[in-house]
Amino acid sequence: MKKYDSIVVGGGISGLLSALVLSKSGKKILVLERNENLGNNCNSYVVDGYQVDTGPHAITQLRKGGPLTYLMDNYLDYIPVFVDYGEYFIRTENGLKKVPTDLSGYLTMDILPRKDRLIIAQALTKMLVMWQFGTDLSKTSVYECLPWDNLSSDTADFTDTFCYFLSGRSMKETSVQRMFVGGGFVEESIQKDIAHEKNQYYNLYEEAKKVSYVSRLLNNKKVSYNQFYPRDGLKAIVNAILYSLPKTVEIKINGIVLT
Numbered sequence: 001m002k003k004y005d006s007i008v009v010g011g012g013i014s015g016l017l018s019a020l021v022l023s024k025s026g027k028k029i030l031v032l033e034r035n036e037n038l039g040n041n042c043n044s045y046v047v048d049g050y051q052v053d054t055g056p057h058a059i060t061q062l063r064k065g066g067p068l069t070y071l072m073d074n075y076l077d078y079i080p081v082f083v084d085y086g087e088y089f090i091r092t093e094n095g096l097k098k099v100p101t102d103l104s105g106y107l108t109m110d111i112l113p114r115k116d117r118l119i120i121a122q123a124l125t126k127m128l129v130m131w132q133f134g135t136d137l138s139k140t141s142v143y144e145c146l147p148w149d150n151l152s153s154d155t156a157d158f159t160d161t162f163c164y165f166l167s168g169r170s171m172k173e174t175s176v177q178r179m180f181v182g183g184g185f186v187e188e189s190i191q192k193d194i195a196h197e198k199n200q201y202y203n204l205y206e207e208a209k210k211v212s213y214v215s216r217l218l219n220n221k222k223v224s225y226n227q228f229y230p231r232d233g234l235k236a237i238v239n240a241i242l243y244s245l246p247k248t249v250e251i252k253i254n255g256i257v258l259t
């Protein structure tokens with residue numbers, strides 16, 4: 001008689017969620033993980049009192065009916081608490097600097113030369129006005145909209161890093177639209193279907209839709225309105241999955257049976 005209905009190779013979040021869904025449908029599952037940790041990319045640890053996440057730093061598009069929400073609602077025995085993401089900071093020689101979220105933030109961000117900040121602020125304003133009047137910026141890259149002959153290499157490095165941070169791609173591959181959405185400048189940063197649920201997101205949506213894009217450029221206080229962070233770090237999601245796995249799931253780490 002066969003011992004398992006399915007064998008899942010890899011105990012990252014995908015493998016663990018697969019094991020959860022299959023086992024809650026009555027299947028006997030074996031999970032094989034070759035490393036020592038379950039969750040792999042999706043993990044957290046503490047350094048000098050700071051919580052550090054190994055891979056994902058936030059959960060975006062956490063909306064009703066979205067893939068993660070669907071899996072959590074239907075298969076987890078408890079759902080981690082998601083909190084507002086807060087601010088992004090850049091570590092510099094002179095301490096932590098807040099990542100700008102509006103025009104005055106870009107103008108006063110003293111880690112870049114003053115002239116460069118003025119050029120960035122000018123380009124940002126121009127692009128946002130174009131967006132407000134309906135220009136499609138989904139095919140215009142961040143690289144294309146800045147005059148690189150007039151900007152320092154520090155600014156190029158900063159812009160490229162910021163693009164990688166928000167989109168996982170370089171400034172040549174990141175669209176202006178992606179930056180606006182990721183930076184909380186445009187309405188798409190908030191999911192209407194979440195907001196209409198009249199839950200914790202509703203006030204954010206109401207607050208954000210009151211203002212035009214250009215007004216938000218002048219006075220935007222948040223990087224994004226649709227990113228949330230599991231309290232206790234990304235590992236909280238892995239812990240909730242592990243807690244919810246039925247006894248019909250066996251996990252082997254490096255050949256050693258865990259459950």
Ligand SMILES: Cc1cc2nc3c(=O)[nH]c(=O)nc-3n(C[C@H](O)[C@H](O)[C@H](O)COP(=O)(O)OP(=O)(O)OC[C@H]3O[C@@H](n4cnc5c(N)ncnc54)[C@H](O)[C@@H]3O)c2cc1C
Pocket residue numbers: 009010011012013014015032033034035037039040041042054055056057058059060
């Ligand atoms: C720096 C970084 C930032 C990220 N930021 C975000 C973010 O902000 N938001 C977001 O949603 N996502 C983000 N991601 C993506 C997210 O981390 C991954 O999509 C997700 O964690 C991948 O999970 P996984 O289980 O598919 O893969 P993995 O976490 O890679 O797990 C795969 C597992 O399979 C095991 N394995 C492989 N082959 C074998 C084998 N032959 N035998 C046994 N075991 C095997 C590996 O050891 C590993 O444990 C980020 C990723 C990185 C790296």
